[in-house]
Amino acid sequence: MHDAAPQSIDLLIEAAHVVPVEPHAVVLDDHAVAVHRGVIVAVLPIAEARQRFAPTETVSRPQSALLPGLVNAHTHNPMTLLRGIADDLPLKVWLQEHIWPIEGAVIGPEFVADGVTLALAEMIRGGTTCVNENYFFPDVQAAVYKRHGFRARVGLPVIDFPTAWASSDDEYFERAGEVHDQWRDDPLISMAFAPHAPYTVNDANFERVRMLADQLDLPVHLHLHETAQEVQQSIDEHGQRPIARLDRLGLVNDRLIAVHMTQLTDAEIHLCAERGVSVVHCPESNLKLASGFCPACALERAGVNIAIGTDGVASNNDLDMFGETRTAAILAKAVANDAAGFDAFTALRAATLGGAKAVGFGDRIGSIEPGKQADLICVDLSPIETQPLHHVVSQLVYATGRHQVGDVWIAGQPKLQSRTLVGFDLDAITANARQWRARIATLRNGA
Incomplete structure (x- = not known):
């Protein structure tokens, strides 16, 4: 024989x-x-x-x-062009007095495409192969990710005020529908709804998101319980904590990708476990903005799926998933007062399969198993x-x-070979980043 x-x-x-x-x-x-x-x-x-x-x-x-490619489960990648622009400030001041005014002046398709390209080069060199993206101009983001053969879940933004992307509630939803239709069957690019946060989205818009997410079978990706101030504001305005309000609106389910989650009661942790919510832990952003501590060990022990994200470069200030995973593991131990908690295998799982499951790609990536995509x-x-x-x-x-x-x-397609990026012109990317620095400096000085 x-x-x-x-x-x-x-x-x-x-x-x-x-x-x-x-x-x-x-x-x-x-x-x-x-x-x-x-x-x-x-x-x-x-x-x-x-x-x-x-x-x-x-x-x-x-x-x-x-190992499996790392999954960065929460980013705002066009913001790479704002790296280090307004450091050492609390979240509300950082966002409202610095980031939003600068974005208001520069945001557009060109800013988004160039920021994503810079982010892609950094992510691939750091072993990230999939991203859960949350920013404006999702159509432009999707096209850039696709051009470079990168796997992404792209957020369709919903927020209660006009931006360069949309000027009314109806327009946010119309444009979301158009972008979703355009990418509906793509093997690499998928969509999610990305209502910004409980404090920037009203009940009616959340209800629309819930209805459409159910119809289209899309995840809902949002910042939730990021700061104590957010929780208090919700109690003052709605008479309940943000997650209770979302539960009332029908959004606390296995489609929810809840980012940050630094302010949680035991009952809220168990609610997340019961409903299949995925929590994205962004420890370095939370530490840098002094937003609070996600109880990662308690969530993990309750059976909640945990993913890891860097958040945007403007608040981190990098897209380093190795660094983020180490910080997540070490911080979890300190918060739980348990050196055995969130061990190395658990942390690596959160950075790979946990992220894949959170973004709805658990059946295709996140582990090295026959039948899965070769994201390695x-x-x-x-x-x-x-x-x-x-x-x-x-x-x-x-x-x-x-x-x-x-x-x-x-x-299965090579993106980095012996430390050399495939399909990127690093000199051009660097030169482009420098011209954005000059443009933003001119805008800020003229403001």
Whole structure:
């Protein structure tokens, strides 16, 4: 009896360690991942893979860990162009006296496209392969993500005042419908409703969002319980806390992507668990704006799906998911007063599969399993900063820097090869960022 002929595939990635995320807390040493037509077809020992497959291309990384691409579950990526513009201020002052006036002067399709392009280069170099985006001009964002073959859930904005994107309630919803229709069947780009926050969206608009989200089966992505002030304002104006108000309006369900969640009672934590709400933890933004602490350990123990997001660069000030995941893990322990809480495997899961589930992509990305999309990253663990290697996932969460990401694939397509970006002109992106700096400086000085 002869062995079957090797199966032809597009790509075989061999690594010292494969961290599949699902099953939980597993590291597979000297394993390979076989990819064909953008899909993972097998995860198996290297020796076996070499016998079973005849790949068009083999990428061998004998000192690297291969893991799912990181999912940045909450960003405002066009705001990369505002990095560091109004630092060291509380949320309300930062937003109302600095960010909104500057945005009012510069926002438009060009600002959005250039900001997303700058963000994409930074994210890919840091191992992020999917984003949950929340900003104006979603049509422009979607086109830029698509052009670079990047996976995104793009928010359709709803807010109670006129902006460059829409001038009335009806126009926000009309434009949302048009953009959703345009991208309805795309393999990489999907939409979500993105009502800004409880303090900027009225009951009638929330009810419209709920009705349309139900009809179109779309997630609802919003800032919720971000600060104590937001909660108090809701009690004063509506007689109830923001999440209770959303519950009254029918929005607390498994479509809700609740971002920040720093002010939570035990009952609210259990409500989220019961209803299948996903919580996106943005620790560095919350720390920097002194907004409060998300009780990540308590949420996780209650069974709530937790994802990790960087928030916008204007309040972070980077799109570094390795840094964010480390901060999330360390902060969770301090808040819970429990050194064993939110361990390395749990943190890495939140940054990958937790994010994928939160944005409604859990069936296609977030773990290295046959049948899922090949959104994968190789992380070089050979530098002295991650030696000696006692525990792969501990090193990834507590010691690894984003500069150690060597290779990135999205749907099997290379986006970073040996630290070199594919399809980006870094000099042009840098020059463009500089001209935006000059334009914004002129506007601010003239104001």
